[in-house]
Amino acid sequence: MPNRPLAFSDSQTFTTRKSVATATKPEAFLTIEDVSKVYPTKKGSFTVLDGVNLTVEEGEFICVIGHSGCGKSTLLNMVSGFAFPTHGEVRVQGKPITKPGPDRMVVFQNYALLPWRTAFENIYLAVHAVYPNKSQAEKRAIVREHLAMVGLSEAADKKPPQMSGGMRQRVSIARALAVRPQVLILDEPFGALDAITKEELQEELLKIWNDHRCTVLMITHDIDEALFLADRLVMMTNGPAAKIGEIMEIPFPRPRDRARIMEDPEYYKLRNHALDYLFHRFAHDE
Numbered sequence: 001m002p003n004r005p006l007a008f009s010d011s012q013t014f015t016t017r018k019s020v021a022t023a024t025k026p027e028a029f030l031t032i033e034d035v036s037k038v039y040p041t042k043k044g045s046f047t048v049l050d051g052v053n054l055t056v057e058e059g060e061f062i063c064v065i066g067h068s069g070c071g072k073s074t075l076l077n078m079v080s081g082f083a084f085p086t087h088g089e090v091r092v093q094g095k096p097i098t099k100p101g102p103d104r105m106v107v108f109q110n111y112a113l114l115p116w117r118t119a120f121e122n123i124y125l126a127v128h129a130v131y132p133n134k135s136q137a138e139k140r141a142i143v144r145e146h147l148a149m150v151g152l153s154e155a156a157d158k159k160p161p162q163m164s165g166g167m168r169q170r171v172s173i174a175r176a177l178a179v180r181p182q183v184l185i186l187d188e189p190f191g192a193l194d195a196i197t198k199e200e201l202q203e204e205l206l207k208i209w210n211d212h213r214c215t216v217l218m219i220t221h222d223i224d225e226a227l228f229l230a231d232r233l234v235m236m237t238n239g240p241a242a243k244i245g246e247i248m249e250i251p252f253p254r255p256r257d258r259a260r261i262m263e264d265p266e267y268y269k270l271r272n273h274a275l276d277y278l279f280h281r282f283a284h285d286e
């Protein structure tokens with residue numbers, strides 16, 4: 001079919017197309033736009049990330065995978081506000097991120113709890129810092145609710161050295177969620193846990209996310225973990241100057257059942273694709 005001439009001038013066409021584009025494509029909840037990160041080092045500039053683009057919808061669960069040192073933490077640090085892009089921009093609900101805030105809480109692999117404070121106190125301090133004007137009774141109720149959410153009501157008075165790794169990570173998650181963040185950032189949270197505890201915590205995290213639906217960005221080295229948890233798996237290329245190599249959609253319906261997913265032939269297709277990506281197409285040199 002021949003192209004029909006447009007009935008308006010070029011400038012009108014441009015305006016019309018632009019307004020249509022704006023109307024049909026509103027700003028995503030989280031936007032990482034053309035982000036690069038360069039660190040100055042003694043040997044000169046070191047480009048960790050180069051031209052990273054990602055948009056995330058509210059309530060999505062995103063996992064990020066990539067070889068050690070490719071810049072996963074650097075990328076998520078720019079969402080939490082602990083680091084800033086050298087070039088490009090990270091925005092939440094259209095607003096550039098200028099500092100850390102309780103709307104974006106981070107859970108680290110090493111728990112980052114105060115060892116001399118009880119589980120209750122660790123969470124209470126975070127709640128108090130964010131809601132100083134709430135009454136003590138309200139703040140204590142929030143702490144109790146979140147301890148119960150992670151199954152630790154009985155361990156409220158234990159201090160981190162008296163807890164297992166799994167319990168400490170539960171406290172960290174409860175503390176992060178107690179301030180009702182819009183974005184939960186998990187930097188390899190289960191990396192130090194044994195396989196059984198790890199699976200238990202994955203199930204709990206999914207249940208909590210299902211109930212609260214905050215947006216989750218989670219770094220993992222575990223493809224099975226990502227396939228169980230995420231809506232999309234962001235796969236980074238190797239550094240330096242890493243970028244997003246591929247984004248894998250994970251289509252399993254929710255609520256997810258691990259046994260049922262693992263019986264699905266699609267699971268092994270996706271798993272093999274991710275393995276091939278990491279260990280053939282972007283195999284680490286070392």
Ligand SMILES: Nc1ncnc2c1ncn2[C@@H]1O[C@H](COP(=O)(O)OP(=O)(O)OP(=O)(O)O)[C@@H](O)[C@H]1O
Pocket residue numbers: 039040041046048066067068069070071072073074075239
């Ligand atoms: N402040 C800094 N100054 C210079 N280089 C840095 C700085 N912070 C991180 N890097 C370097 O940036 C690269 C990416 O680090 P980053 O911690 O983001 O990687 P990662 O993918 O999260 O690694 P891992 O999986 O091992 O945690 C690494 O080579 C690291 O040494």
